[in-house]
Each structure stands twice: as C-alpha cells, then as structure tokens.
Amino acid sequence: MILERFFNTAGPTIPADHYHIDLLHRLDWEEIQHLVASKRYFVLHAPRQTGKTSTLLAMMKAFNAAGHYACAYANIEGAQAARGDETQGIPAACDALVNAIDLYLDQPQLLNWYEEKKSSLAPQHLLTQVLQQWAKLSEKPTILLLDEVDALVGDTLISLLRQIRAGYGQRPDFFPQSIILCGVRDVRDYRMHQEGTEVITGGSAFNIKAESLRMGNFTEQETHALWQQHSQETGQEFDPAIFPELWEDTRGQPWLVNALGYEVTWKNRKARDRSHKISLTDYQEARERLIYSRATHLDQLSDKLKEPRVHSVISRILSTDDEETSDLKFDDLQYVEDLGLINLWPSVKISNRIYQEVLPRELTWPTQVMIANQEQAWYINDDHSLNMEKLLKAFQQFFREHSDSWSEGFDYKEAAPQLLMQAFLQRIINGGGRISREYGLGRKRTDLFIEWPLNPEEAMYGPLQRVVIELKILRGSLETAIEKGLEQATDYTQRVGAEETHLVVFNRDPATPWDQKIWQREETYQDRNLKVWGA
Template identity: 80%
Template structure:
C-alpha cells in the first residue's frame, strides 16, 4: 500500500500529523507504517488463492497480522476477482469448549463481518432466519456454503484469532471447514486463511482436561504455513525516518544501532520506542529539537518500567509449561540445562516471538532480555527489606561495590533457600536473586543491563551509575561489570575461566571496575565455606572474586 502524503511541520492544526502506532491495527492516514503487503510474500499468497488452497498465517502478537489481513482483503476485493471478508472470532473464546455456544458466537462474528465489508444483506437475513434451527455441529459449514451460493464471485475468508478458541469449539470449527473443502469454490470459500499466534500444528485441542487431538490432524487440508517476520534493520530505520520526513526532526545516527539491538525489528517495540521518544518525551514535541542517544536511552528505560500491555503479556506466557521448559534453561545459561529440550517446545516459543533459533537459541531482542528477568523477580524485588540505596553510596557518589556485594552475600545466605522455592524458575534462582537484589538498589537512579544465553555458562551484568546526581544518566558514569557463574568442577578452574570472561566483557562495555560471583549450589557444603571473598587480577585488571 502506498504511503499517503504527510503534512509539513507547520501545517494547520486541522491536519492530522501521523505518529508511531503502539496500539491496534495500522491506519495509513494516521500512522507511520511500511507497505503492509510487503510484510509477507504477497505473490505466494495470491498463488495459493488462485490454486484454491487453505493455509495458515501466523506471527507473534502485535506484529501487524490484523493490519496485513485488512490490507489483503482490500487488495483482493479491489482486484474485482473475489469477494473477501475478514472476521475476528476471538469473542467465541468465552465459550471455552462449549461448541453449542462457541460456534454460534463465531458464526455471528463471521456473518456480521461479511455484511460489514461486502454489504451482503441477503446472507444476514438468511442467517437470522436459520441459525436457531441449525445444529452447532453444522452451522459454520451451512453459513459458508450459503455465502458462496449467494455471492457472485469466488469467496475468500480471512479468519483471525483462530487459536484463541479451545476444546470442542476449536475442534468443531476446524472439522466444519474441512467438511466443506471439497465443495469449493462453487459452494464453499475458494480459499480460507487461518490466522493466529501459533501454527495449526501447535493447537492443543483438549476435552475434559485430556488431550484428544492436535490441530494438524483436525485441519489436514492445510497447504502451507506462512509466518510473518519482524522488520529488517533497513525497514526499522526506514520507518523511523518517516518521522523525520514528516516533521523535519532528526535522530542522532547512533540511535539506530541501539534501536536494532533493543528491538531486532519486533514491530510493536519499534513503534512503541518511536512513540516514547517522539511524543512521551515532551521536550521532543518541539520538532526543531534533535533527538539524541540519551533521549533514546531514557525513553527505552521508561518503556520497560511502564510494564506496557505488550510487555506484561510476556510475564503471562512465562507461566506456560512449554515456555518454562525453554526460558528456564536460557536464564540458567548452562549447557547441561539444555538436555531434554523438545524441538516442538523450541519452535512453539519461537513462534510466540520470545526466542530466536538461529544462529543460536537466545532471547529475541535486548528489551525482552531485560524484561523477562525483571518480570520473574518483580515480587521478590519489592519484598526485599531495608535496602536503602544511600547506604551503599560513598561521599564521591560512587557505588561502594564491596559493601554492596558483601550485603548480597548475607542476603543470599539468609534467603536463598526459602526465596528460591518461591520461584517458578528454580533452575536460574541464584542469578535471578542477584538481579532482583541489584535492581532494587540500582532503581535509585542507575541502570542494570544483562547478557545471558543458553550454553554461555555465565550471566554478564553491567551497572551504570551516575556520578553527578544533577545530570543523572546524562552525565559521567561509574561502569561496573559483575560476572555470575555456577560452580561446576574445580574452583580454581572456574575462577580462571571467569576472570578471562570478566575481562573480555569489561573491554567490550568500557567498564573500569569488575567483580566475579561464583554460586555453589551443593547443599552439602556449609554456608561458612560458600561465603568468601578474595582479590584477583587478570592482565592488569583488578577483579573482586566472591563466593555465594
């Protein structure tokens, strides 16, 4: 879809100035956006439709599925060859597994959508006269047959939020679509696109709590599964530069590398960060003011702390057993924890957008990498008592890291057993407890950045603490690296490897202070032997080594 011309910065107030969209489908006249039909292989989609195929389009939440489906409908209807309707059947989710309620709810949404987009009053009248007399087990099939008969063109159905349905409602819907498949295109839609977060193979159809069937077998007429991806790095940049083109306001070039690492092109994150930095930052509403890297970093932190709906949904997903099995191993960072991972679980979590599988299994982007530990440790963090940040600040306003880490040792000794039991993610409890403790302190004005991943055998933490309270993060910073490792094997070997890794991370982030914390999880070892501290150095860098 072509971009509509945008108004100059000095346009009259009656003209809508476009902005970054962080909620709901794209409206081209209101929002900066990329050409919607370029989000997928439109040529392939058209060929599948010409071949009368039924297929699946799936992507993580808030990646632009609905916007793309609406653009597809507009293009197909505009071609004059088809009668296409988009219907969102999420409302039928309330019926759960009761198909006597769920299927009529889905059909209500479908018929209303057909009438809305195609003005097919005759189908609406037929439906109102028949729906009470048709059994739910056949109602959807009858509706789609009647639509195809009444419509003078081949019909195309774009069915959204299919995987929101569960149990018998979902089984019935898939089977009723399959039942009419052989009658296409004269007496059934020529093509149907099922859209949702997951591929149909990942639908788990349950009855009375027992799994009885999978989506793949209930919908074995599927020809393809298409997945919408994130923006590319070039597309991410292009989207943001639409703001510059529209308003004249410029971004510091250094922002774009950070934006890419933070979002990796996840569409909601790209738009939400754009909205945060160009509008929520009130000073930036003066479009003559350029937006600098510090403005961006401040907006990023504000977005994370806002616990916006999109980010809050991540916390909900972390409770799912299939997600837990993958994310817990990534957070624990140990190769041994990867044993027993199921390929289907990895693909499922990737389909949710939480991880990428190539070139290695890791959290999808830097913001998710920041948000997941915060969400998992939030209840713990707010319950940590008597942690006044001022107690750890020296007269020159530097964080006193030895005092801070000694306090953590005592905290860990007193609370690790009981608090670890409260974690759903027990595999990563030591690393998460340390992050919760530090986050509680750093929230007093600094920033905590994390790096971790499956098989890294360490968690890298970077503290950035402002040395000038008035300038905050805009001024000079104390940069401290803390490397977290689990004790596996001989202590001397673990320390030596840890020192090398700590030095490498210090060089990468430009830190001038470093500490290595080694957790001993052997319950047979007494706390008196677990808790220790000694100075060390590696290639000229002094590194504090701590046992916990």
C-alpha cells in the first residue's frame, strides 16, 4: 500500500507526510528576521493546535540553513511537573534545553560541560550559566526558540524569566542574540504567585520583550488551498458547495480544518475510493461525527470554560444580557481571544460555528443525560414532523419544576435559562435533527434554528421542517420585550428560511409567581404568525 499524504491532526506537521500551508508563510517572516538581526527578545503566541511547534521547527531549520546563526528549538513543558518548585523546575528546563542543542546543533562540548557542572550550580543561576556557556562555545551567534513557556507556573516561571533577563545585556557574545518565547498566551498573561506577594504578571518579570507576535488561523484562501492539495494529489474532487460551509464552520482554525479533512476523506470509508466525489452531504456527516466524537481538541474546551477569566467572558456571550457586561475587563477579552475561543472584531462572538455548537453542548452535557421521562417519540406527528407546541409546553413544565435546582448546578448561572432550553431540545432532537445556534455579546437574544427531517429514510438530506426559537431574558416591560423579540425573530426567520417561529421570554424575577411566568399567546408581525411563550 502506498501511503498518501494526509490531513494532520496530531503533533508537528511533517511536510513529506502531511498536507500543509507553507509554515513560514503563516507569519511575518521578514519581521522575525529583522527582530533577530536587531538582537531582540520577543514572544510568539497562538491558540493550541494551530501549528506553533511546526512553525518554530521550520524557523530553526531556515535560520540554520542560512548559515549566520546557531539556532535551537527546545520544548520545556516537562518542567511543568515541578509546579512552583524552581529547584526541580529549572534543572528540568535546562535538561531539555541542553539536550535540544546537542540534538539539533551537535555541540557535545556543552553537553559535557553541563553534565560536569549542573550539580554544583544553584537553580537560581543555572539557566543563565547554560545560556552563557552555549554562546561562548558557539562559533556563531545563538538563537533560542523556547516552546511551552506558559506551561510553567509560580517560582519556576519567575526564575526562568528573570534568569533570561539577567543575561540580556551580555548578548550576543555571551548570551543568545535572540530568544523567542512561545506559548498559548502572551507574556502579559503569565500570572505567577510568589510566596508573600500578590500575583506577579509575566510582563514585570520579562520587561525586555520587544514585540508580541500572534500567529493566526488560516485565511479562507489557505483553507481552500489546503483541501485542494488532496484533490491535486489523489484526483478526488470536492463539491464546491462544501467550501463556504467549511469556512464558516472553522474560520480557518487549523486543527478543525485538518480534522474535518481527515473525517471526510478517510474516516468516511466510501471516500477511500478516490473516484468518489465528496458531496456536501458527506461533509455534513463528517461535521456531525467530529462534534459528537468530543475529540481531544474539542474536549479541551470544557477545561478552558472552567477558568475564571474565560467564564467571565463566555458567560456574558451565552447569556446575551447587556446589563451583565459592565464589569468585563479588556484584558480578559484579549486573553480569551488569545485562546482562540472568541473574535473581538467586528463584534465579540464565539470564533467559529463549530465552537458555537460545542460550547453549549459541553456546558449542558450532564444536564442532557440526566433529563428523565422525555422521549423523542412523544413529540412526533403522524407526518413525522416535530410537534413544536407540545414540545414547548413540555419545556415550560420542565422549566417550572427544575429551573431553580438545576440552574444551581450550572457553572454558567448567568446563562442558565438559555442553557436549560438547549439541553432540553438537544435531548429530544439529538440523533434525528440538528440545532444551530446564534448568539453574541450585545445581541440581547439567543437564536436557535431547528432542522428536522420529514422523511426518516432520507434523514437530513431530504425535505426538512425548519423552526426558529428565539430566547430573550425579560428586562423591563414585557410588551416592549415581546415587540422587540418579534422584530428580531422575524428577521432571523427570514434569513434562514424557516416556516415556523417561536419566541420564548424568560422572567428571572424570583418574586413573580410561576402562574404568571408560564403563559402562551399568538402574535402577528409583518403578516407572519408567531407563538410567544413565557417561562
């Protein structure tokens, strides 16, 4: 069997094995060369699984091939196990550094020196001494690419940054000409606790930073070009209708782009026959499989959602409540953007359509599996359509009985009504139809778009029932909220081409009796009939 190149979803990119975009093309290579020539120390950061390590390795190869510098790449993530114990963490980082220099530059003199001296050097000076010795032994100015720096914590991280700063003035003869720190976060977001002090930010421990460069996602053209490499090498065609969907689903997030490519060209067994043209249906099936798989990349999102700084931002976006945004910090918004979870411009929103789908699912997964006595068959009409009136009445009763106790179980209490609704619907619709979500900071509502197959044999690829449910939190007058909600729901209904529209208004005032919160009525807006529900 001849192994073709394939879409890479794990580890550094190997150009001979993987479809890829020119690694140095993804950043301003000219600017990096200028910073190195100017003897600058700087930061390169990007979200996880966007190609940082692959790019750093390509940079090292390019610098060494040019012949002007001796460049080494070192991953010091292993020192994370020492936590804040610098007596363990710094030696672990130096072990990784010296081994990397020996591996990539074949400098046994440094390795021999290190093995002889390391036990006699204090951790507070060990890194400085190693870098000084490397620069002295090297015939060329040295460049250090230090990866996973932000994996370190506490005194280990403080000591590492300060030891680099201590040798800065000795460059390039007795210290690296240039050092590039790489990680998920910018150095300003390295937050380190030191005994007897408040939080120390990375910027104060590393104030020699000249620049902070962020490596972004693929562009739309790069996303298309990456997938076309598969067609060029195998002859297998993609339906052109796939590419607008691929872009909206991923917005160029490299892992998502590659993971969808791998799903649709390999995990889909019929596509292993390269004469099979990959259709939009094949793509949509691959997308659903990827989301349901809770792959490592997607599963890591749930851990990020637990971080207080992430919570403060994502909870506001999910709750779509303007009155809860006044205390948002711009540093937190930048941090969550650096993690790749949101875009700040032109408005604050979840960064791509797959994340928009995955984040609420991750937050409501325990709730979905715990919802009892709700079966899909109860809500199916004789013509196989969803009985939305019966479904929403059941939700009203469910919400009345469980909202107080179940909301307490949510980390994201600000968005509890919207999340409970989505958990309830997902429980019923999973395995049959599809729910798309649209929400964002300042929108003042959450739009849900349900697509339900009317022909079970053709599933999602036959005729569909299309339903919009708009969710709003009651603020002020009920009639004003309904009037605005009808306008917004109608606009969204027209955009997605739905035939049925519902507006759900949540009253979160604990003083209001449930008999006044639960109601239903019909409204007409722009010659369209809509149903309005209270909860």
